[in-house]
Amino acid sequence: MNMEQLILSLPKAELHLHIEGTFEPELMFIIAKRNNIKLKYKSVEELKKAYKFNNLQDFLDIYYEGCNALLHEQDFYDLTYAYFTKAYEQNIVHAEIMFAPQTHTNRGVSFETVIAGIYRAQADANKNYNISSKLIISFLRHLDEEAAFEVFEQAKPFRGLIDAIGLDSSELNHPPAKFKHIFREARKNGFFITAHAGEEGPPEYIWEAINILKADRIDHGNRCLENEELVKYLADNQIPLTICPLSNLKLKVVDDLKKHPLKEMLDKGLFININSDDPAYFGGYLNKNYIELQKHLNLTESEIIILAKNSIKASMLTEDEKNFHLSNF
Ligand code: HPA
Ligand code: ZN
16 A cells, blocks of 8 residues: 555544635635625636735735635535535544634624534534534634633533634734633633644743643644753643644745654654644645655654544544544554
């Protein structure tokens, strides 16, 4: 079996995926047209040409623009179900999906519209593709904590559909500590906690995510490598880091996949797994992330298997569910 076949054949979980970041240009134009929304770009080709980013903020500006096309429950269903179809083709058996309610409620779309469409797609994917999934609300960190409390309030009637609370958007100058109170509330309510930290922000933000937000899992976390004590803590406590190689390349967190720190992270005993982040914008879905990294870092078969197993182990699934998936390796 060659490496590509191996990567395809392994059962995998995806744990760092923004559903709004799976919005393919073709679908964006279809939905914008049926909603009578004029996009900033005239064609799919023109839009794709704009996908050149120098940093996280460059990307976020275009990504929020694309979200403007999404208005109705069916739009959120179509977006989410399209992701699950890709996931099925890649042998993803479990997905933990983030959505950012504020991106939509701030445009006048109700929380219920968004979650109803996403949930219906999750249920259909479970039935048609046998993919299980969890849902993560991600607060926008460039907005204030009060706004996060408002989302939390809107989410209350849908508690049973939501598994975790996360934190994303512009990292620099928006440290995790800014959201100390709302994450305390989220924890009290039994949510699993994730937070983006150490993508562009310093190691100190990772410490804050752990010590102040009490994060169960860190999204990205690349910059932990600048702090030996932090690496030791993350390794000793086996805190999962969701690594996103093509995202790191496209947002210039690394300037070449050959210099991606994933292998160094594995060698240091960090509990890492591979994810696609915003695949419609970063040039590939989950398997492409594995394949490109394997090629550029010369990862071995056993390293690939460890990464895929880690994705299952770092998920929110129960021990029995994890053991079931791990028995298929
Ligand atoms: N980082 C921060 N915010 C985001 C990302 C990311 O990688 N993707 C979507 N929102
Ligand atoms: Zn992300």
